[in-house]
Amino acid sequence: xxxxxxxxxxxxxxxxxxxxxxxxxxxxxxxxxxxxxxxxxxxxxxxxxxxxxxxxxxxxxxxxxxxxxxxxxxxxxxxxxxxxxxxxxxxxxxxxxxxxxxxxxxxx
Numbered sequence: 001x002x003x004x005x006x007x008x009x010x011x012x013x014x015x016x017x018x019x020x021x022x023x024x025x026x027x028x029x030x031x032x033x034x035x036x037x038x039x040x041x042x043x044x045x046x047x048x049x050x051x052x053x054x055x056x057x058x059x060x061x062x063x064x065x066x067x068x069x070x071x072x073x074x075x076x077x078x079x080x081x082x083x084x085x086x087x088x089x090x091x092x093x094x095x096x097x098x099x100x101x102x103x104x105x106x107x108x
Contacts (some may be wrong), residue, residue, distance in 0.1 A: 059081060063081075065079075095107045
């Protein structure tokens with residue numbers, strides 16, 4: 001064979017196992033850690049966006065009702081925006097001032 005040298009020592013051709021961790025175990029561990037971090041990020045996003053879900057739903061519902069009653073496009077947008085903003089402010093005020101845990105859970 002071309003370039004094959006038989007005078008190289010035997011340890012040269014074998015991989016030294018200097019660590020107890022193999023590549024498969026490392027990838028599984030990294031995968032589990034990244035999965036937990038990703039799940040935590042999704043939970044954080046879900047709970048932080050849930051604060052805005054009720055005001056958005058209330059604003060859209062009020063806007064659709066206003067449009068259906070003949071308020072027009074501008075009136076429906078105005079009613080929906082004001083209703084959503086009022087719900088957001090009311091929820092934050094109630095959550096900040098009420099100390100009872102059951103009331104806070106009801107608002108959250």
